[in-house]
Amino acid sequence: MITTRLNFEFDDRVIDSHDISGEVGLIIDLENLIPTGYQLAQGEQSYYVIDPTLLEGVFVKLMDIDQKESHSKTSRKTMTRSQNDGKTNSQFNGTGKKAIKNKVHFLTKQEQEVARGTVKGQAGWKVHIQAPTGYKFTFHYWNFVIISANNYDQKVYVVPDQHDGPKTPRSINMGINFTNIVDFEGYFTTYSDQQIPVVNDQGNSRYLLANNYDFKVNKTGFLQGERYFQIAENAWIKADQMYQYKSINQRLKLADRPNIHLCNCRGKITSREALEPNTKLYTDRMKMIDNIPYYRITESAWLDGRNVFGIEELQ
Numbered sequence: 001m002i003t004t005r006l007n008f009e010f011d012d013r014v015i016d017s018h019d020i021s022g023e024v025g026l027i028i029d030l031e032n033l034i035p036t037g038y039q040l041a042q043g044e045q046s047y048y049v050i051d052p053t054l055l056e057g058v059f060v061k062l063m064d065i066d067q068k069e070s071h072s073k074t075s076r077k078t079m080t081r082s083q084n085d086g087k088t089n090s091q092f093n094g095t096g097k098k099a100i101k102n103k104v105h106f107l108t109k110q111e112q113e114v115a116r117g118t119v120k121g122q123a124g125w126k127v128h129i130q131a132p133t134g135y136k137f138t139f140h141y142w143n144f145v146i147i148s149a150n151n152y153d154q155k156v157y158v159v160p161d162q163h164d165g166p167k168t169p170r171s172i173n174m175g176i177n178f179t180n181i182v183d184f185e186g187y188f189t190t191y192s193d194q195q196i197p198v199v200n201d202q203g204n205s206r207y208l209l210a211n212n213y214d215f216k217v218n219k220t221g222f223l224q225g226e227r228y229f230q231i232a233e234n235a236w237i238k239a240d241q242m243y244q245y246k247s248i249n250q251r252l253k254l255a256d257r258p259n260i261h262l263c264n265c266r267g268k269i270t271s272r273e274a275l276e277p278n279t280k281l282y283t284d285r286m287k288m289i290d291n292i293p294y295y296r297i298t299e300s301a302w303l304d305g306r307n308v309f310g311i312e313e314l315q
Helices: none
Strands: 002-010 013-022 027-029 038-040 047-049 058-064 100-107 113-121 126-128 135-137 144-146 153-160 179-190 196-199 205-209 214-223 226-232 235-238 242-254 280-289 292-296 302-304 308-313
Touching: 179 226, 242 292, 280 302
Parallel strands: 002 058, 100 153, 113 205
Antiparallel strands: 002 013, 027 047, 038 058, 100 113, 126 144, 135 153, 179 214, 179 242, 196 205, 196 235, 214 226, 226 235, 242 280, 242 308, 280 292, 292 302
């Protein structure tokens, strides 16, 4: 465990500090720590990776939230934050560059996949990961991956945890095949509150998917009266364990009224603080809940479309 002093600077003076602790390679989201009324200065990344060589302290420059940058409308895709908001889209870092996403495949020594997940960050970042439930890393210090701009699929080897045997989802049936299979194309993400079981063509368990896992669907079909989507050959997920989305590139303007709150991916309000009326927010995804559009603002925060006054298409 390493502890580092994180210092926020404005006009060459420290205005706020935090002691942050964690293992080497752990990513700290700076957006949750920024003082009210400020945002990251141009060129500052929105994450800090715990580094044993920087124990003397880390300094992050801020700018006043009211400062305007002449090129922000064309070159940066960060969202404009209000004083009550305090978050930006975790898909982008402070320079406006899109984060790289790597898939992590957890394999046994026999090359059997027992789970998979995703990590995001800039190329070369060392990202701490956790072994799937019921497993541990082959060597305890192999608990990280290095974000790669070339190899988007990374392998990590695990073994059953002898103190807590491998927990795999219960088989759904004893070999009943899918029926009413038709072609279906769309982009989906697993819900963020649980690991998702993937089953084969006979409905038997194969592995677990991590939460917030993105994939493209190929077909849809039914198994014992329940709808499933095919995400790969001989791999299916139950329809109620994921949601469909559309990729967009837009800036939203909130309506001029109070009590606008952010929601989770199921449409439930999760933010206590209301957003400032007329605030402009960047969004990269849209999904429908009960015929109402919802827009993704951060990795886990969504905005009810009924609270949107205007939409600006971005290049």
